[in-house]
Amino acid sequence: MEVTFQDITLAYPHQAPTLAHFTWTVPDGELTALLGPSGSGKTTLLNLLAGLLTPDHGRLLFDQVDVTHQGMGQRNVGMVFQDYALYPHLTVHDNIAFPLKMAHVKRAEREAQIRQFAALVRVTPFLQKYPRELSGGQQQRVALARALIQRPAVLLLDEPLSNLDAELRVTLRQEIRRIQQATGVTTIFVTHNQTDALQIADTITLLHHGQVQQTGTGHQLYHTPANLTVARFIGSPRLTTLPFAALAPALPDSLAARFASSATLVGIRSEALLATPTPIPLLTTQTMRLTAQDFLGRDIVSHLRWHQQDLISTALPPLAPGEYPLGLAAPGCYFFAANGRCLWTGGTDHAES
């Protein structure tokens, strides 16, 4: 099922529109990750899709069929709610069984499926418990099982893994991916976790200010961001920015001249600042002061200072504070226009094409 938002506007009562003239197409049979800052309207989008909200204006198409005014019962959409929405009076078993019961699935068949999905999300030991007797993560898993068991035409997952530990998270996202690929159900996966998004999504859409900022694979969003917002949002640690003017003198003359008038900001990924010598081609080599290093597991975050600018690198080995000559690699270095548009992405000028 391909889902299309056509020029949709939606405003909650007494406030500015959350979505204004919003247009977006979710490709059929793919797993699309929806990223965006808190409050950017991700849940609102899902609610529109599910039919919980009706747009003030615009149309919503499911495979070219206008469903804007269809009731929620008719759309066959499955959803994991951000607050799980488990039925407090039903046991875990009955919560998972609910969609099947509604569909009058035979008892034996139902039980088999419940067993299967409960095992999948690892809640088998809790089947006879009530939601209030579960931990946060367990509740989330029950909600996930309940949405998956329904085998909907469109599956909406609103942060389905936010309360799970790393291990479970990996397992479940792989399962979601597996189920999605096996059934080919169009899936939208809202998450704040970029690894989740990058790991399982076919495409990623970044939502901000009520607009789609960019749609693409994780690689595209990371390496060729459409604009500053995307570049800043994707990647951890966050993109370091400095005025183009500050860096220009250090750049190769041709590059500096080419963007002198258009670029206002430079963005530098943490892995683009390297210890020299290095085989990687560099834009420039500058002496920077290492002020501190944080050890975060396998990452070493180095805080650098250069010409009154703070920079961050994750590509340095453990070093004592002091001055070092560091190289700036072209990939991982972006130039942005005043309106935020990305002008240059480390040599692959996709943004210009």
Place this chain on the structure above:
Amino acid sequence: MEVTFQDITLAYPHQAPTLAHFTWTVPDGELTALLGPSGSGKTTLLNLLAGLLTPDHGRLLFDQVDVTHQGMGQRNVGMVFQDYALYPHLTVHDNIAFPLKMAHVKRAEREAQIRQFAALVRVTPFLQKYPRELSGGQQQRVALARALIQRPAVLLLDEPLSNLDAELRVTLRQEIRRIQQATGVTTIFVTHNQTDALQIADTITLLHHGQVQQTGTGHQLYHTPANLTVARFIGSPRLTTLPFAALAPALPDSLAARFASSATLVGIRSEALLATPTPIPLLTTQTMRLTAQDFLGRDIVSHLRWHQQDLISTALPPLAPGEYPLGLAAPGCYFFAANGRCLWTGGTDHAES
């Protein structure tokens, strides 16, 4: 305030104890991160601390004072609940104001503080809204403001950032850190996000199977895990394990001989498998087959195959699939005993001392 759990046992009705003879000390004035898989009892621990639960057995000490049977009102504990528990009948403003109102803080003073904390968690535009009109992340931030404004003696944060995007997450965890350091309030921070834990915690405690597995700084837990559970839980991608016997022939003889009888499992961190040549001292160099590479932002996850074992490396550059000679570095390589105890951690044999 130093918090001590002394031999605490707690079982929910009709089930095996969630905590059994649990002993743990939370150091005074520090920010302790509590990690653990979903359902391991983290929320239960916080509830015990807050007085929402009374242990079946054992004592709970606040600065050596037994508070096991004190009511929650007397403990002056602030808490962010995993599901926020915002008052549905109060606006955001009044939700945040609640603890101050209870403490009869003067109006002007109260308003000033509310303004300050609302700005801190970036909910100022929503002050007059009701919780149900907020997005998930916004609700979470309100809950955080409500807990922080109370200036409690012990602050308990149950996944306070799980629904926030990376940027907000960084900002808020730095704020939490700042407030914690400024006020010196003993803080326990439950999280599934290791970066959060590694970034801001003074110490990290890993809870599993109702027991503390290890307490230490992030560096300690990562580089010198006490046991297999810890080593597996911390670090992403997850630790790869293979039978000791499989690796033994490739190891230096002295090392292989020394652990031949005690070690059963080897754990290898993804950054310990390197492209050769490399300046880092290696345990061994082996030819491995690169089967695939995933590009996750700045990480490249390489899937390797060697002697029927699957291995993962994040230290390889982009390469075409094929056979490569790869080095195994000592740091990031652990030997474990059959009971899971860590015997050797890449040369720094802390586990033996």
Place this chain on the structure above:
Amino acid sequence: MLNPKPSLKTTLHALAYLAPLLIITVLFTVWPLLSAVRLSLATRSNFYTGRVTAYGWANFGALWHDPDFHRAVQHTLLFTLGVVPASVLLALGVALLLNRLPHCARFFQTLYFLPFVTSTVAVSLVWGWLFQADHGVVNGLIHTNIDWLNDPHYSLLALILLCLWQSLGFNILLFLAGLNHIDDRYLLVAQLNGATAWQRFWHVTWPLLTPTVILITVNALITNFKVFDQVYALFHGSAGPANADLTLTYYLYQKFYIENQTGLAAASGLVLFGLVLLITGLAGTYFHHWTRWLRKDAR
């Protein structure tokens, strides 16, 4: 839906759910009401045949000039004022005491519910006995020798006490159900937020209980405005000494069934209707503000 837009379709759908209630209500309440309106405007009619020969406002005029009617209105207002706030507050108080009682909760709840189970006739007899001037228990308790049921100064108070006592069980039960509806965690959080017991009640329990409070208050207003059975039973089919307990419904009953003054009775019924409407309307407007947080469609 989150942003509801009623349409013909949704209206028909909703009507299907409302139909059973509406059909019976129209047949047995709305229709009779219309005939009451007709009666109230009839100035000349045959009581038995119901044939009306002249219409006008005379019945309302007659009420306006009838001192008994004035008395009835006055008593009804006084009575309601005496019963409703006290009944709601007392019931709430008892319900709070009973709520989550560690031991014997069921036992006490049953005791408090007893008066409501017992039929009004028996209850009134019992209270007639309790209120006796000479050996009455009430006088014995407060060391007075008031002739509760024969002294026009006290008989309304006696009625108020009886109704308070009897309605308590009803309201307590609803309050208990309402209290149970409140998620405990809000109280726990409030406790963590440093709220004292009183603060917890006032800032958490009470606002979350508003739907129940509204229900009980509106219901109490309506039932007590219509009080009749208790008057009839307590004063053996009279309106108390010197008409001191003449309430609007009693007035209506008297006009209708004893004096056969249909028009007056219907008119007084409509005045009563209007009066309750006005007062509950005022109460409703007041409550409207309280329940802002509950309303999902608009703020």
Place this chain on the structure above:
Amino acid sequence: GHPAASSQAAHRTTITFWHGMTADHQAALTQLVNRFNRSQTRYRVVPVSQGNFGTLQQKITVAAKSDTLPTIAQTTYTNVPNYVQGHLVVPLDAYLGKRPFQDVVPVFRQSISYRGKAYAFPFSKSARILFYNRDLLKQQNVALPATWAALHQDGKRLKSQHITALALDQSFLTELNDLTYQAGTPLITRGPRANLNTKQTRAATHVLWDMLQDHTATTAGNAGYGSTQFFAGKTLFYSGSSAAIPVMQASAPKGFHWGTTVEPRYHGRQGTSVSGNDIVLFKSASPAQRRGAAAFLHFLLQKKQTIQWAEKTGYLPLTTSACQDPHYQRYLARHPNARAAVRSLDFGFQDRAFQGYPQYFTAINQSLDRLTTTQTSPEQALPQLQQRVNTILRENRGA
């Protein structure tokens, strides 16, 4: 169900009889009805208890408005004018003839007719009498009062002994009726005309009101009946209905001796209110039912039936011949307390029935209630009452 009996029953005309009798009275009535049903094969009377008289009245009202009235029902003759106006009832004489009424006790006959036709058949009748505490009477050395004045005088003397002379029911309307009748100026006279604010009425009212004021008399208030105080030994006399005699007998404390006598005189005349219920025949009844009803009423007037009714219930026999019947006289000899009521029949009287009587009744009761429970004096209350009743009469004349 015996098949023969039921097929026979199918041929019978059913006469529905709504009444307001319960307990022992209902049992006595059922017995009478059964006997009637056995005595013939054409009609079957089905008695239906409709609770008490209040609910019975309400039920008749409701049934009248929906055309579901029974064949006959118990009611008071004072309702007859309203029923006639509503075209609900039919005269009995057309079916019963005049003859059966000739034997009816004269005072009961007063209430039978309205506008020259017999509508109300007397049924459960009683008279107002004076109960006295035998022991107290002897102890205080008081004679049975012949006049109201004597009663008041005795009362003043008894007051020093903390004894109240007279206990009255909640309302003293009956006694006031008696007094004004005795004074020769009934409250309502032909017309109908209300004489509620005349000198005589005021004087008569004062007889009772003064006694209440100086506590030589007391009303029962909410207890309803003065027998409570009477049995408590606090009052010497109790003015009450003869219908209460059987109940009084049952509820008298052990060792309490009491007797009955006729009401005192006033202005030298005797006069006693007779009250109770009657039976009316509704228009909705079919001719056969009407005939059956007549047969049943005829049956009730028979000496055997009416005596049995009187003995079982404490109501008065309906016919003069029954009163004089040796059988009944023997009964009176055995039950001396029942004698006063029968004696009262000689000077008994009944209120005049007129349209609007129920309203009048409510109005006067309310006024009297005000006299007893508040500081209002007859001079204040009666003019108002007169006015109100005038309005009532005027309105009903117009209707």
Place this chain on the structure above:
Amino acid sequence: MKKLLIGGRYLLLALGAVAMLLPFVWMVVISLQPAATTLTLPTFAWSSALHWENYRHAWRLAPFAQYYGNSLLVTATTTGGQLFTSILAAFAFSHLHFYGRRLLFRGLIALTMIPGELLLIPNFITLTHLHWINTYAALIVPWLTSIFAMFALRQAFLTHPQSLYYAARLEGASDWQYLWHVLVPLNRPVITAVGLLQAIGSWNAFMWPLIVTNSPRLRTLPVGLMTFTSQTGTNYPLLMAATVFVVVPLLILYLALQKYIVAGITRANLKG
């Protein structure tokens, strides 16, 4: 301190309980006094023997077995009907959106303000036209709805998080299924309480059954209580005995349902 508070709570409750209990005790005590029709209320006579046979006599004086059957039938059907119609309407008023919703709701509430005494006659006439007088239909049908019950249930339904409704709808439940599979079980305490209150009202209803029926075959218990009162006096002990056995089924019902009324589902299941 905590103990003191709890103690105070019990003390207050116990004091109130005496006031609540006293009339009931009195009722039972009177029911055991020697029976006779009297004009006055008997007073306590503790020393005398307890006349349990009053209950037997009272039972025999009227067809109470028949009355019991009728009361049970009428109460069960009207309460069931009221709950059914009110649940449906409460759902519409709390979850559905339609034109005139607020107006209709307020209008219905307003209708409860009309005194029943005013409606009695027109309703009786309606029943006459329907030929329902003296049938079970007359006892039952007009009482198959209760606006109060609707109001009470709507108030409760309003407080549930909407996400439950949406989740159910998305999972393929119709409104009807959501109502009966989720909303009703979730609100069991309130529904039980309201049902109980309605049942008591129906059980004790007096005027209506008396007016619309004519034969003892159809009459209900409260009408039976009239047997003991007449114009000339009341048999108080028997009346009280009968009242006791009228009340007892309600008490049993209450005791049976009590646990459902105070068993919250949304209660956080933390110990302590």
